[in-house]
Amino acid sequence: MAYLRIFFFVGFIVLSSLYGRCDSQEHRIQALWQQCERARSLSAYQRLDTLSLRFLRQLGSHHDSRMQAYASYYRATALVFTGRGREALPLMDRAWNLSRQAANDSVGALVMNIRGIYQAMYQNNSFLAQHYFFKSLALARSSRYESLKIRVYGNLLTLSKSPNDKTLLGYAKAIYQYGLRHNDFEQTYMGAYYLALYYKLNRQYREAQGYLDKALSLYRQRPYDDVASVYVLYSETETGLGHLSAARQWARQAVVLARQWQQTSLLPDAYLQVAIVENKDGQYAESNRNALKAVELSNEHELSNRVIDCYRLIADNFLKLGNSAGAIEYLQAANRGMDTLSSINMQRLMRERSMQDSIEKKEQIAEVRMQKITDQRRMLTAVCTLAIVLLLLLIIIIIVLRSRNRMIKSIVEQNVRAVEKQKASKRHIMLIEQQLDAARQELETLTSSPTITGDSPSNDKKSIDEQPDDSPGDHSSGLLLDDDGRMQKLYDRACHVMETDKPYHEPRLTREKLAKMLGTNRTYLSTVIHAKGGMSYQQFVNTYRINEAIEVLSDASQIERPLKQLWSELGFTSPSTFYKLFQQSVGITPLAFRKLIPGIKKPTAQQDDTD
Incomplete structure (x- = not known):
């Protein structure tokens, strides 16, 4: 008995330890997930890089497809915003496949969103970026992921450079108002930025600065690592107003903040804005140095979408410095870049068009199959309904037939009873007739026998025949019937x-x-x-x-x-x-x-x- 107690005690300790370990692991996974989401919402991509790597290691061989998908998504996001876009592609594919295994549209929407950002930042492919953004929007709507839907609106807004686009204004207002209603700092901050971007595109610089001030106010309450983009945009509004000194200060501060927060994707934009301000201020040599720095950083992180703008600015600086050869060289480089980009974009568009045609064909086949399934279901429903109606009719017919048979049987029984009664009546009548015949014979016998008084029959007959015609007996028998x-x-x-x-x-x-x-x-x-x-x-x-x-x-x-x-x-x-x-x-x-x-x-x- 003592050994048995020891055995149960040891088993209890082992099970408790295992349960504690499992519970502790789940707690750590949940904690890492929350930390990754917070780092992403603050645009702290360097921190997200560290946390997402730790998140993946913590999961290990964990079979939760949903958590594996989130970990892969956070890792891909960190790589995209820290200048390692190519490394992010396999992780995007893994996150997408895992989201389909888990049947989770929320993480699927996040993956499509980061794919769109990658296409816009690294491939300069607005068409495919929009494709992924709209797919993310559809998944966000199906999963009722409102905050992501708002973020996708912002991404779609950054792709457009068209002024007076009321759709973009609607997106920007939706983001800002959502943030205010839900007390969401991130969405309010981004909404203010997007509204400023819209007004800057429409040369309404004072309105743009008003929303930029709101974004900076939110930044002071809760710092965001991508605040350099706000400073770059503020510099552009000051440039538009002709305040070059203030514009230079904002642009240089953007460079400092981008380096401070290690925002590699924003650093080329900050240097390019400094170069643009110096170009406007006539400092062409200084403008070239900053533009070349922007080219170097763009090439280092494969951000080709800024290189052509830098080349054009350098060519303009050389032209104003009187260096025609240098201007021609960089204009040719810009044109080669444009040609290369156009060629690449054309090839991409052709591939994407082919892919789109293939997708549309598959969707049409799927739609035809769904229509066939729907038609089959309708046919099955109609057949079942018809079967039920026929069954009901059969039941009604059976009930009617049974009722009719009962009625017929009742009629037959009544006729049989009537026949039997008729037979009984005939027998009764025959019996009465027999009794009457017997009585008549007895009466005749009595009539033919001598009377008690001794009168002879002849005298009796004579007395009858001699009765007057108007006697009561003869008169009643002789009267005609009416x-x-x-x-x-x-x-x-x-x-x-x-x-x-x-x-x-x-x-x-x-x-x-x-x-x-x-x-x-x-x-x-x-x-x-x-x-x-x-x-x-x-x-x-x-x-x-x-x-x-x-x-x-x-x-x-x-x-x-x-x-x-x-x-x-x-x-x-x-x-x-x-x-x-x-x-x-x-x-x-x-x-x-x-x-x-x-x-x-x-x-x-x-x-x-x-x-």
């Missing part, structure tokens, strides 16, 4: 004849034949049937035929009897007439009636008596 009574008596006789003799079996049972059997004429017979039966002669005859058909079809012992034989024996001249009259009378066809008979329980004698 017309209604005679009609009722004739109708009853007709019914009796139809039930007993069944003359309706004859197909050609005319009114004349039936009238002759009843001892009357055809006209009076039709009148009696219509008055007492409420039907025509033919309906009267067919009623008996249909009633017998119901009786036969209700008899299970005659289930095998053919319908053809039945309708012909009942006196119908055609099966269609039989079927039609049967369905009108019963509600269903004779065949359906017969099929339902085996499943119907016949009423018992007790039920008949109850009914």
Whole structure:
């Protein structure tokens, strides 16, 4: 037991240690991520260089694709802004692939943004830079990354040098207002800078300086490493106003700050601005020295977008110094640079156009596939809907059929009961008739026997015959029946004849034949049937035929009897007439009636008596 306790104690310590290590590692990763983001937001790219390298090492073989993507992005950003753009390309590709693995559009948007910055700074390719910026903007919108969306607006603004572009003004205002609403120093600072840039492009130098003052005010509260760009822009506004002394001071301070904060991408711009101010001030030799320094720094960090401007400025200085050969040399160098850049740009544009066509073709194929998938889904939905509708219709039909079958069965049961009642009534009538016959015979026997008084039969008969004609007994028997009574008596006789003799079996049972059997004429017979039966002669005859058909079809012992034989024996001249009259009378066809008979329980004698 003691060994077991020691074992659990040691296991607990080991697990706690492992958990502590894992928790400590996650804490360090999160801390490095936050430090990298803060360094980037302050444009502290030298510090970001150190932190991003440490971030990658800390992750090691960590399988979190999202964190790996962020670390690669921060490392690529540091390399781009410290003049090592070529080294950043593989890291951009890695960060992009990892962002797709993690299905994270936020880090994907960041990668597309830094790709656009690389194209603008190192390749001088505004077309491809805009392509990446707009792709970053789309990803930022899909991931609701508002702060990045605002930064991309600023990057798009720096690509344009067109004055009076209201879109750029809208971008700049959006950045500045976003920063103010969210108390975001970085966005407010950048928004003020971009608004100043817009007004400088439109030669509204006082308005530009107003926003530059706001940017510098924010810088004093929270220093930003790229503040040299603000000083360069301030120098350009002072130059535009003709304040060359102030412009020189701002430009030289920009050089100092760019060196202080190790902003290698801004240092050539600062030297070029110093050279431009000196050119305006007539200090051409000094202007050439600073312009050549800008060329040296641009070539050192592969920032070709400033070299041509430097060459043109040097050529102008030589021309004003009277050195035509030097001016021609640098103008030729500028032209060669322009030709080279144009050739490179043309090749790039052709490659990019080819890539764009390929992308568009793939997108069209993808769109066609998506349309097919959408159509298939719609078709599937339509088929499912149709199947559901058909199923509902089938259920409704089954319910209706069952209800109809129940109704038909009820009709058949009623007819069977009626037939059974009719049979019972006939039996009862026959019994009564038998009893009446027996009573009549007994009466006749009593009448033919001698009377109790001893009177002879002849005397008795004589007394009867000699009774006056107006005696009550003879008068009642001799009175003629009134017309209604005679009609009722004739109708009853007709019914009796139809039930007993069944003359309706004859197909050609005319009114004349039936009238002759009843001892009357055809006209009076039709009148009696219509008055007492409420039907025509033919309906009267067919009623008996249909009633017998119901009786036969209700008899299970005659289930095998053919319908053809039945309708012909009942006196119908055609099966269609039989079927039609049967369905009108019963509600269903004779065949359906017969099929339902085996499943119907016949009423018992007790039920008949109850009914």
